[in-house]
Amino acid sequence: MNKIKIIIADDHTLFINGLKLLLKEEPWIEVIDVANDGKELLDILTRTIPDLILLDINMPVLNGLDTARYIKQTHSAIKLIILSTYNEDHLVDKAKQVGVNGYLLKNSSKEDLLQTISLVMDNQSSFPYLEPKKENTFDKEDNFLKQFNLTKREAEIISLLKNNMTNQQIADHLFLSVYTVETHRKNIMQKLGLKTPVALMKFIIEKNL
Amino acid sequence: MELTNNIIKHSNATEAAIQLVYHENQLTLVVEDNGKGINGNSNSGIGLKNVRLRVNFLNGSTDIDSGKNGTTIMIQIPFKEA
Numbered sequence: 001m002n003k004i005k006i007i008i009a010d011d012h013t014l015f016i017n018g019l020k021l022l023l024k025e026e027p028w029i030e031v032i033d034v035a036n037d038g039k040e041l042l043d044i045l046t047r048t049i050p051d052l053i054l055l056d057i058n059m060p061v062l063n064g065l066d067t068a069r070y071i072k073q074t075h076s077a078i079k080l081i082i083l084s085t086y087n088e089d090h091l092v093d094k095a096k097q098v099g100v101n102g103y104l105l106k107n108s109s110k111e112d113l114l115q116t117i118s119l120v121m122d123n124q125s126s127f128p129y130l131e132p133k134k135e136n137t138f139d140k141e142d143n144f145l146k147q148f149n150l151t152k153r154e155a156e157i158i159s160l161l162k163n164n165m166t167n168q169q170i171a172d173h174l175f176l177s178v179y180t181v182e183t184h185r186k187n188i189m190q191k192l193g194l195k196t197p198v199a200l201m202k203f204i205i206e207k208n209l
Numbered sequence: 210m211e212l213t214n215n216i217i218k219h220s221n222a223t224e225a226a227i228q229l230v231y232h233e234n235q236l237t238l239v240v241e242d243n244g245k246g247i248n249g250n251s252n253s254g255i256g257l258k259n260v261r262l263r264v265n266f267l268n269g270s271t272d273i274d275s276g277k278n279g280t281t282i283m284i285q286i287p288f289k290e291a
Contacts, residue, residue, distance in 0.1 A: 151226045153241060176281065180274040183283045187230045187237060 003030040004121055009041040009067070010034075010056035010083065015106075019054065022110050029117070038062025038070075045075060052079040052121065055100070057091065065091075065098055072099040079120045092127055102126040144207070154188050157181065162204050211256045212240045212282055220244025220280065238284040247275040260284075 006029060010016050016034050023029045032050055035041035037059045053071070057064035068080050081102035082095050095103045101120040104113060105128065116126045145155055153174075160170045167185065171178045185200075194200050216225050222244030230237045247257075257273070264271045269286035 151228060151241070152224075153226065175276050175278045177274040179272060180281045180283065183237065183239065183272075186232070187228075187239065190230055190232050 003028055004052060004117065005030055005032045005050040006052050006054060006117075007031070007033045007035065007041065007044060007050040008054045009036075009038065009059065009064070010054075011036050011059045012056075015056075022113070026114065036060075038064065038067030041067055042070065045071070045078075049075065050078060052081065052117065054081050054083050057082055057084040057086065057095075065094055068095070068100050069098045081116055081120055081126075087128055096127065103128060148191050150188065150191060154184055154191075157184050158188065158204060161185075161201065211260050215247075215256060216240070216242045216244065216280075219247075222279065234287060234289065236286045236288060238282075238286070240282045240284075241279065243279040246277050246280055247273065 006023065008016050008019055008031060010019075013036070016036075020031050020034070023031050032048065033044050035044055039061045041053070041055075042062070055064045055068055059067070062070075064082060064084075068082065071078055071080060079102075080100040081104055082100050083104055083106055084091060085106050087105055092103050102116045102125060104116050104126070108116075119126045144150070145152075150158070156174065157170060160173060165173065167178050167181045170176075171181045174181070185197075189195070189197075189200055192200070192203060194203055213225070213227065216222055220242045222242035225240070225242040227240050228238070230239070261271045264284050264286065267286045269284055272283045272285075274281040274283070
């Protein structure tokens with residue numbers, strides 16, 4: 001099997017050296033070069049083409065995202081994994097837009113790194129899980145509540161139903177009696193114009209509540 | 210109204226919801242709050258007793274689900290469509 005040829009681009013020398021040491025232990029990986037900023041990386045690419053680049057976001061001269069955008073335009077076959085200190089939605093989103101293959105936090109473990117490299121080399125992508133955008137979900141939920149005249153409590157019960165909880169489990173969870181949960185459930189169905197529990201579940205799934 | 214009065218006077222609740230839902234052959238009144246719940250003594254207070262009496266008069270049922278996380282009172286009153 002051919003070794004995966006990797007270039008590391010980061011402005012922190014100690015980080016690069018540490019990463020090189022880590023990857024040295026892996027027989028299937030070969031670090032063929034390192035760069036301290038985006039421009040240096042692009043210079044290297046005129047001489048040699050790696051399979052994958054581990055790219056820091058925050059670098060002088062030419063930052064990681066701009067470098068990534070350029071590389072994706074000129075060398076689309078090279079896989080890119082962003083290594084970043086920042087677990088911020090907008091950066092992950094931007095990285096996705098640019099077309100990088102993975103985004104890994106610098107506080108990840110060696111196993112995470114190796115797994116991400118394998119995934120990406122297997123033509124898959126790997127990004128941190130993004131919390132659903134809170135404002136939007138809230139708005140959506142709010143509209144939904146208004147549309148069907150549902151109370152907070154009823155919305156709560158719907159979200160528990162979505163988790164496949166039984167009336168008894170919902171009752172325990174909300175410190176209510178089963179009878180109360182049943183009453184809420186009947187009211188919900190009446191408001192939504194649904195006749196059966198199955199129809200309710202279907203509604204919840206279809207509306208993706 | 211008796212039930213809302215109770216919420217305001219006794220429950221220490223910060224939120225309450227009052228709703229009347231029309232079903233095919235019954236009317237459901239749900240009064241909820243997130244207050245401290247009804248303790249044993251006041252459960253048999255004059256106010257609630259009165260509510261029960263009036264609901265009974267209409268052939269309805271009164272159910273009270275009360276705990277330290279709040280109270281839900283459900284009143285169901287049957288009716289026949291004219």
